[in-house]
Amino acid sequence: MPRxxxxxxxxxxxxxxxxxxxxDNFSARYDLDRIRGIFSRPQHKLAGESYVDRVLVVNTAKxxxxxxxxxxxxxxxxxxxxxxxxxxxxxxxAQGGALANMALCDRFEDGDVTGLIQTGEIVTVDPARGEVIxx
Amino acid sequence: MTEPMRLTEEEKSMLAGxxxxxxxxxxxxxxxxxxxxxxxxxxEVSQAHMMADTESLGExxxxxxxxLAACPKDEREVRIPMITDPRGIDFAHYRELGQEEWMADxxxxxxxxxxxxxxxxTDTCINYQTIMPPARGERLAFGDTGVVIYCNSVLGAxxxxxxxxxxxxxxxxxxxxxxxxxxxxxxxxxxxxRLEYQPRNLVEWGALGALVGxxxxxxxxxxxxxxxxxxxxxxxxxxxxxxxxxxxxxPLYHLVGITPEAPELSSVCNPDNLAAEAVTEQDFxxxxxxxxxxxxxxDVVVFSAPQLSLLELAELxxxxxGKTVHxxxxxxxxxxxxxxxxxxxxxxxxxxxxxxxxxxxxxxxxQSYAREMGEANGWTSLLSNSAKLVNIIGGYGYQPALxxxxxxxxxxxxxxIV
Numbered sequence: 001m002p003r004x005x006x007x008x009x010x011x012x013x014x015x016x017x018x019x020x021x022x023x024d025n026f027s028a029r030y031d032l033d034r035i036r037g038i039f040s041r042p043q044h045k046l047a048g049e050s051y052v053d054r055v056l057v058v059n060t061a062k063x064x065x066x067x068x069x070x071x072x073x074x075x076x077x078x079x080x081x082x083x084x085x086x087x088x089x090x091x092x093x094a095q096g097g098a099l100a101n102m103a104l105c106d107r108f109e110d111g112d113v114t115g116l117i118q119t120g121e122i123v124t125v126d127p128a129r130g131e132v133i134x135x
Numbered sequence: 136m137t138e139p140m141r142l143t144e145e146e147k148s149m150l151a152g153x154x155x156x157x158x159x160x161x162x163x164x165x166x167x168x169x170x171x172x173x174x175x176x177x178x179e180v181s182q183a184h185m186m187a188d189t190e191s192l193g194e195x196x197x198x199x200x201x202x203l204a205a206c207p208k209d210e211r212e213v214r215i216p217m218i219t220d221p222r223g224i225d226f227a228h229y230r231e232l233g234q235e236e237w238m239a240d241x242x243x244x245x246x247x248x249x250x251x252x253x254x255x256x257t258d259t260c261i262n263y264q265t266i267m268p269p270a271r272g273e274r275l276a277f278g279d280t281g282v283v284i285y286c287n288s289v290l291g292a293x294x295x296x297x298x299x300x301x302x303x304x305x306x307x308x309x310x311x312x313x314x315x316x317x318x319x320x321x322x323x324x325x326x327x328x329r330l331e332y333q334p335r336n337l338v339e340w341g342a343l344g345a346l347v348g349x350x351x352x353x354x355x356x357x358x359x360x361x362x363x364x365x366x367x368x369x370x371x372x373x374x375x376x377x378x379x380x381x382x383x384x385x386p387l388y389h390l391v392g393i394t395p396e397a398p399e400l401s402s403v404c405n406p407d408n409l410a411a412e413a414v415t416e417q418d419f420x421x422x423x424x425x426x427x428x429x430x431x432x433x434d435v436v437v438f439s440a441p442q443l444s445l446l447e448l449a450e451l452x453x454x455x456x457g458k459t460v461h462x463x464x465x466x467x468x469x470x471x472x473x474x475x476x477x478x479x480x481x482x483x484x485x486x487x488x489x490x491x492x493x494x495x496x497x498x499x500x501x502q503s504y505a506r507e508m509g510e511a512n513g514w515t516s517l518l519s520n521s522a523k524l525v526n527i528i529g530g531y532g533y534q535p536a537l538x539x540x541x542x543x544x545x546x547x548x549x550x551x552i553v
Contacts, residue, residue, distance in 0.1 A: 031530050065298045068298020
């Protein structure tokens with residue numbers, strides 16, 4: 001039986017993918033090797049993991065403004081996550097999602113989204129409805 | 136569902152395409168972002184500042200800008216003064232840094248496209264020190280987190296973090312969505328810190344920013360710090376804010392009795408409802424303990440992030456006087472084109488170069504293909520006095536260490552941390 005999580009209305013298209021979950025934070029500049037499509041920052045809890053085509057579930061955004069351009073650049077090469085879910089996102093990632101047409105949502109009604117979704121689960125993200133369907 | 140934003144007749148006209156494709160794209164982008172953050176309307180802004188390095192833009196971003204730049208002149212030019220953050224290339228030095236021709240080619244394409252949009256290529260993250268410092272209450276669309284936090288906190292201006300696409304949309308329309316720090320209720324303190332150790336130099340102000348940024352940890356929280364002994368210099372506030380924004384994605388802080396919105400603690404919070412956390416000397420020691428050890432080899436010493444002011448460059452030249460950088464170590468000092476011109480005219484750059492250092496302009500180390508530079512030069516161990524830089528650069532394959540400017544110079548001369 002699928003579970004449905006309600007969140008704030010997001011940006012980007014409806015997509016389905018496999019979840020990659022951490023309670024760590026996210027910055028395209030600070031954390032990624034964008035050429036190889038992996039987390040490269042040694043201290044990051046997903047260090048070494050590929051984020052390509054995954055539904056990435058993280059706590060919040062961190063760091064600088066570069067991620068806004070970078071999501072667009074990553075998507076243009078097919079080396080981006082399918083979607084990113086946050087507990088609370090900063091303006092930069094939302095702006096980047098808007099330009100890249102990447103599914104991106106935050107503010108989940110049932111609490112900490114990094115505890116509501118498990119790595120490996122199949123997840124459908126529907127930003128226009130503010131819904132995430134698991135299973 | 137979110138209510139649609141209220142638009143003026145002029146905004147509706149831009150959205151309908153009456154002003155051409157670039158402004159129509161910009162309005163659509165602003166509305167998407169505004170809806171995400173429940174903005175009820177747009178607000179006018181007086182300046183825009185955009186991240187424009189090609190490492191973040193990539194081929195796709197440059198092609199996107201070129202598409203806008205190909206539109207008719209009256210449709211494509213920005214409506215308000217618009218300037219740029221550091222680029223990825225210093226054209227006078229890129230080959231010796233191991234940067235490649237394709238990077239310079241992409242950079243030149245981006246520059247040509249930005250110029251066609253009427254954007255002034257200032258290439259700086261210290262525009263508040265060098266170009267046009269905003270006035271209190273001025274509404275802005277600024278990129279670069281260090282720029283935004285300084286202008287909000289020290290100058291009392293109003294800006295959210297505006298990534299490149301949103302800063303560009305603001306430049307084309309003269310508008311941003313009215314949410315976040317454009318609303319006074321979001322500028323009140325939500326975290327309270329009490330300083331029990333007074334920083335003594337720039338790297339320690341950066342460390343304070345790191346400590347408070349890490350504990351704040353959210354764009355939507357605002358820290359207030361008590362017991363800071365002022366007055367502080369612009370460079371001290373610059374390092375404090377840049378590190379806080381880097382570690383915590385924090386866009387605004389208050390220093391009681393120092394920054395303009397916090398003449399008293401009660402100006403920004405109800406002290407009875409907000410308990411204070413101490414920031415102690417041990418916190419500083421623990422933080423520095425995570426970055427570098429005596430005897431560690433140093434491949435490259437970098438003064439950057441933010442770009443150096445003229446006074447920082449002068450201090451660096453003074454410390455380097457009579458010394459020579461070790462043959463196996465590279466020393467880079469990065470500044471804005473405006474400061475670089477003054478430093479050259481005043482002989483400051485010559486002093487740094489005479490000691491074996493290099494002065495770079497218009498770029499910032501981490502925005503300049505840092506991974507490729509490291510691989511080309513065999514750089515892995517990096518030493519800096521910038522808390523912001525050491526926070527960022529680990530993801531680019533470096534092992535960063537942090538020290539004061541004086542200790543960084545000593546390490547550059549010895550080839551290892553001393």
